Amino acid sequence: NGTTCGLKEIMIGRCYEYQYLKYQLFLTNQSNVKNCTQLYQAFESAVRYKPYCNMNMSTYEKYFQLALSDVHVINRAMFWSGTYGVTHAYSADGANYITLEDTLAAAMVNGLVWCGNENHTDGFDFFSCPNNCKDNRWADLAFWGLASKTFAQLAAGEIYVVLNGSHANDRPAFRNNSYFSDFELPNFRRTGEYRVTKINILLLHSPDKQVTEKCGEKSLVELENLILAQGFQYACKDDPEELILIMCGNQWEARECQIARHVLRQA
Numbered sequence: 001n002g003t004t005c006g007l008k009e010i011m012i013g014r015c016y017e018y019q020y021l022k023y024q025l026f027l028t029n030q031s032n033v034k035n036c037t038q039l040y041q042a043f044e045s046a047v048r049y050k051p052y053c054n055m056n057m058s059t060y061e062k063y064f065q066l067a068l069s070d071v072h073v074i075n076r077a078m079f080w081s082g083t084y085g086v087t088h089a090y091s092a093d094g095a096n097y098i099t100l101e102d103t104l105a106a107a108m109v110n111g112l113v114w115c116g117n118e119n120h121t122d123g124f125d126f127f128s129c130p131n132n133c134k135d136n137r138w139a140d141l142a143f144w145g146l147a148s149k150t151f152a153q154l155a156a157g158e159i160y161v162v163l164n165g166s167h168a169n170d171r172p173a174f175r176n177n178s179y180f181s182d183f184e185l186p187n188f189r190r191t192g193e194y195r196v197t198k199i200n201i202l203l204l205h206s207p208d209k210q211v212t213e214k215c216g217e218k219s220l221v222e223l224e225n226l227i228l229a230q231g232f233q234y235a236c237k238d239d240p241e242e243l244i245l246i247m248c249g250n251q252w253e254a255r256e257c258q259i260a261r262h263v264l265r266q267a
């Protein structure tokens with residue numbers, strides 16, 4: 001459970017890279033380049049010297065306000081649950097779709113580990129973070145919970161959700177307590193110019209793994225009911241071809257992938 005050395009330098013560096021190398025690729029509103037140092041300061045002052053278990057869902061509010069103000073993601077927002085790798089291969093750094101991790105606020109810290117420590121001289125704990133506060137569940141959700149909620153509120157029009165229908169041990173494709181079910185689904189906009197109109201589920205089955213759920217079954221029925229009750233249109237597709245091809249890129253020998261290979265040769 002080591003924390004990330006060079007957190008500040010990595011965050012500021014990623015912010016510059018994001019805005020000056022990748023920026024024009026996909027952001028809908030290109031007029032507001034952010035001040036990276038100021039963004040880092042907003043992040044740092046939220047967490048530095050703060051006891052880990054005192055954090056909550058408003059700790060990082062200012063950071064997200066600064067980093068994500070004026071952003072809307074129209075018809076291209078993509079969410080994932082249990083499908084991190086394939087979703088990001090498909091979204092292609094924002095070129096095809098935009099995931100939370102393709103936004104500046106999340107790109108600056110994705111994969112990093114950090115926490116404040118009130119007793120440490122520089123206010124961070126660079127050795128380990130608790131990650132489990134028995135009296136305050138919100139501490140563990142402070143950053144990614146708010147990140148997920150904020151991103152869901154920016155999504156507009158048709159959105160996409162990539163789920164995993166091949167989980168072992170009865171773990172459902174759509175499960176309670178996931179970030180998607182707790183922080184994203186309840187926060188899609190239902191009214192106004194930037195409302196969500198339709199939620200498209202892309203349900204994947206990993207090559208050579210069991211098919212535990214398909215569209216129209218088990219947790220997908222539950223999800224469909226929740227989506228319709230909120231007034232959104234619903235669609236669900238099992239194994240869209242473009243995603244099968246991405247998965248087969250890494251699992252060429254799987255039975256399903258040999259079929260894909262065969263079909264591709266004929267084309």
Ligand code: NFD
Nearest residue numbers: 079080081082083084085100101110111144148178179180
């Ligand atoms: P889950 P979920 N690499 O798969 N979100 O619905 C990394 F870095 O069960 C994003 O609970 O789905 N992290 C983040 C991973 C965190 C990986 C939380 C992996 N290969 C929520 N696999 C984020 N960027 O870190 C799993 N995890 C972690 C948003 C993941 O970080 C996204 O917008 C999370 O802490 C997405 O729509 C935990 O495993 C949805 O929530 C649960 O992942 C995914 O959360």
